[in-house]
Amino acid sequence: MAEPTVHLEVRDLVVQYGGITAVRDVSFHVGVGETVALIGANGAGKTSILRAITGLVPKASGALFLEGRPITLVPPHRLPSLGLVMVPEGRGVFARMTVRENLQLGAMHRRISASRITEDIEEQYERFPRLAERAHQLAGTLSGGEQQMLALSRALMAKPQLLLLDEPSMGLAPIMVEKVFDVIADIASRGVSVLLVEQNARLALELAQRGLVLESGTLTHDDTASALLQSPAVRAAYLGEAT
Ligand SMILES: Nc1ncnc2c1ncn2[C@@H]1O[C@H](COP(=O)(O)OP(=O)(O)O)[C@@H](O)[C@H]1O
Ligand SMILES: [Mg+2]
Numbered sequence: 574m575a576e577p578t579v580h581l582e583v584r585d586l587v588v589q590y591g592g593i594t595a596v597r598d599v600s601f602h603v604g605v606g607e608t609v610a611l612i613g614a615n616g617a618g619k620t621s622i623l624r625a626i627t628g629l630v631p632k633a634s635g636a637l638f639l640e641g642r643p644i645t646l647v648p649p650h651r652l653p654s655l656g657l658v659m660v661p662e663g664r665g666v667f668a669r670m671t672v673r674e675n676l677q678l679g680a681m682h683r684r685i686s687a688s689r690i691t692e693d694i695e696e697q698y699e700r701f702p703r704l705a706e707r708a709h710q711l712a713g714t715l716s717g718g719e720q721q722m723l724a725l726s727r728a729l730m731a732k733p734q735l736l737l738l739d740e741p742s743m744g745l746a747p748i749m750v751e752k753v754f755d756v757i758a759d760i761a762s763r764g765v766s767v768l769l770v771e772q773n774a775r776l777a778l779e780l781a782q783r784g785l786v787l788e789s790g791t792l793t794h795d796d797t798a799s800a801l802l803q804s805p806a807v808r809a810a811y812l813g814e815a816t
Pocket of ligand 1: 590595613614615616617618619620621622
């Protein structure tokens, strides 16, 4: 059988909160090894899409496929063992646990020995020397940028094949934003598929191969990142440029 080229397919997704429709018939895919940026204004429904994919909010309707297999009804805690890991908005580190404990938790679903976990943590410390220095510090005492590094690092402990990232640059100083994007580029260059939700549309589209634009719960664009970077409508609305 040929290797699947579509990693994640989202088909006709609808998310509702009470009577309000936040995501309206959204369909798109992420190719194997591809980085796709999902951009849109605050409140457009980006987080709702990621949370619906990971089963954290109910899907009013729609279907999800991972490498062609239906995962619509797979519960959230089973997804890491299928290679799908999300770094949530606000990072989601355990503030009252140490850096090291957070990393250990990242590997929880993998059936590997304590020594293997230690090896993988060492690998993360090499990637993020800052986390090594702070290994025994409570995660809640880290700076925002360090917490984002920890969140990415913890996600990597799960050995993801598909990473969903929700606003990784939010609230970070420009120098940390650059670092976080370097890390994401490095992860992507190792073949991990990435769905990147970002308000920083320019950076996201410069990193991604393809981009999706969400407006009030509806996808308005699904195109190559370079086409979106050149689109007058996208430039005016999301890249801070006058037409
Ligand atoms: N738990 C919730 N209950 C009710 N409404 C919500 C909830 N979460 C999000 N919404 C609403 O759904 C819309 C989309 O929100 P969200 O997915 O967080 O957008 P984004 O991530 O693009 O900023 C917004 O109008 C928001 O107020
Ligand atoms: Mg959001």
